[in-house]
Amino acid sequence: MHDAPSTAELVEAVKRFIDDTASPQLTGHAAFHARVASNVLATILRELEQRPGAEADEKDRLIALLGADVDTPLDALNRELCKRIRSGNMDLSTDGLLDHLKTTTIAQLSVDQPRYSGLALALQSRG
Amino acid sequence: MLSQGKSLARPFFPAIVAKMGSNEQISTALEGWAEAKYGTGSKVGGLKRLSGGASQETWAFQVSENGHEMPMILRRAPGGVEAARSSQAIGLAMEATLLTHAAKAGVPVPPVLGVFEDDPQLGQAFVMDRISGETLGRKILRDEEYSYARKILARQCGQALAGIHSIPLENLPELPVSDGITQLEKYESIYRAYDLPRPVFELAISWLKENAPTALPVVLVHGDFRLGNLMVSEKGLASVLDWELAHIGDPREDIAWLCVNSWRFGHADKRVGGFGDLTDLLDAYAAAGGPQMTPRDIDWWEMMGSLKWGIMCMTMYEAFRSGADPSVERAAIGRRVSETEIDLVNLLEGVRNHA
Numbered sequence: 001m002h003d004a005p006s007t008a009e010l011v012e013a014v015k016r017f018i019d020d021t022a023s024p025q026l027t028g029h030a031a032f033h034a035r036v037a038s039n040v041l042a043t044i045l046r047e048l049e050q051r052p053g054a055e056a057d058e059k060d061r062l063i064a065l066l067g068a069d070v071d072t073p074l075d076a077l078n079r080e081l082c083k084r085i086r087s088g089n090m091d092l093s094t095d096g097l098l099d100h101l102k103t104t105t106i107a108q109l110s111v112d113q114p115r116y117s118g119l120a121l122a123l124q125s126r127g
Numbered sequence: 128m129l130s131q132g133k134s135l136a137r138p139f140f141p142a143i144v145a146k147m148g149s150n151e152q153i154s155t156a157l158e159g160w161a162e163a164k165y166g167t168g169s170k171v172g173g174l175k176r177l178s179g180g181a182s183q184e185t186w187a188f189q190v191s192e193n194g195h196e197m198p199m200i201l202r203r204a205p206g207g208v209e210a211a212r213s214s215q216a217i218g219l220a221m222e223a224t225l226l227t228h229a230a231k232a233g234v235p236v237p238p239v240l241g242v243f244e245d246d247p248q249l250g251q252a253f254v255m256d257r258i259s260g261e262t263l264g265r266k267i268l269r270d271e272e273y274s275y276a277r278k279i280l281a282r283q284c285g286q287a288l289a290g291i292h293s294i295p296l297e298n299l300p301e302l303p304v305s306d307g308i309t310q311l312e313k314y315e316s317i318y319r320a321y322d323l324p325r326p327v328f329e330l331a332i333s334w335l336k337e338n339a340p341t342a343l344p345v346v347l348v349h350g351d352f353r354l355g356n357l358m359v360s361e362k363g364l365a366s367v368l369d370w371e372l373a374h375i376g377d378p379r380e381d382i383a384w385l386c387v388n389s390w391r392f393g394h395a396d397k398r399v400g401g402f403g404d405l406t407d408l409l410d411a412y413a414a415a416g417g418p419q420m421t422p423r424d425i426d427w428w429e430m431m432g433s434l435k436w437g438i439m440c441m442t443m444y445e446a447f448r449s450g451a452d453p454s455v456e457r458a459a460i461g462r463r464v465s466e467t468e469i470d471l472v473n474l475l476e477g478v479r480n481h482a
Contacts, residue, residue: 032456037455040455085330086333101330105465105472111462113466
């Protein structure tokens with residue numbers, strides 16, 4: 001399949017249309033939703049760039065943490081992690097658990113809301 | 128933002144009675160009330176709808192009498208009809224009652240001027256003074272105008288909360304009762320029903336269960352005491368608004384909710400609402416007659432607050448996922464759940480380091 005324009009280029013073009021052409025002509029509720037839509041497209045652009053690498057790292061960490069089979073899909077790994085925390089098998093004192101959750105949440109927030117104050121705090125305490 | 132959460136937390140039941148209250152009908156009804164209360168020359172003007180959701184309408188207007196202008200607010204059930212509610216929100220008559228009790232306890236609240244139980248034009252409604260000030264968190268935290276207010280606000284919030292928590296329960300009509308464990312169980316079951324597993328939430332839920340503090344004697348809890356629901360003027364706290372989520376519960380819930388990072392609007396370094404120090408609030412709270420607490424006493428409830436707000440965001444996203452509200456805004460809020468996850472991670476790290 002062709003990739004010109006790429007997914008990112010297409011999203012960028014739509015975002016420019018919303019920001020430069022559509023938004024200035026809107027008022028009230030519609031203007032608010034256009035701003036939200038533009039923010040969503042910015043999230044998609046960050047996601048296209050960051051998710052593949054972040055998920056590969058997350059998966060490696062989960063396989064090590066859970067001692068799971070390398071072929072286990074990411075969703076199943078996370079469900080297993082939830083199960084072990086819920087059963088009390090893993091908790092705040094488990095080596096590497098909170099570190100893993102922190103790294104994963106930092107990666108998630110870097111896509112979702114990179115300007116959120118809690119992200120800066122988490123990065124600071126990481127040093 | 129919480130108003131969005133609240134409106135979704137309760138299912139919306141369309142009123143089956145024909146809606147009352149065109150602007151003109153409301154104006155006429157208010158004028159009749161004003162004439163009886165302030166004299167026959169009273170006029171009602173400037174009626175304007177300020178906001179409205181499924182749960183309540185807010186209108187601004189003024190009464191002029193003999194060249195004297197009195198700005199007021201009308202709070203009213205949508206269409207004048209109190210919708211059936213399945214969840215914790217209290218009714219308008221109850222809200223008016225609580226405002227009256229809070230005023231007696233020295234809490235800054237708008238004086239209630241009139242209550243309408245079943246007015247032919249207004250339906251369920253009440254009228255209160257319109258206090259001037261700012262409610263937008265970002266403005267209160269940023270604008271030069273509020274620099275003095277920011278310095279004294281934590282202490283004033285401590286005093287106001289001590290006042291709310293001192294209201295004798297035996298004088299109040301029946302209110303929902305909800306302590307920490309009840310809330311944890313409630314929000315856990317909402318989260319589980321979505322079947323969207325989030326390991327950070329699991330760890331927070333487990334830690335909260337393991338470390339639940341002994342409950343304090345129950346008090347009247349405001350239930351949504353945070354920036355956004357506090358009217359602030361350049362002189363400080365002008366009014367405590369939005370009593371819809373009031374209930375009987377643990378006093379630490381109110382103090383901690385004001386500390387939840389979601390309501391610090393970017394000013395994460397100031398634990399109280401992005402403007403103040405928790406020790407200042409707690410000292411003022413104790414000086415005003417509340418029990419003396421330490422910042423550590425608030426930790427459990429702050430974590431509970433972040434978890435609660437995270438699950439409320441999931442609920443708003445659920446409205447999109449279920450097709451009930453297909454707007455881009457409801458979709459996007461699903462990507463704010465991770466804000467509460469990082470707050471929970473930071474809080475969990477804090478309690479681990481203290482352990």
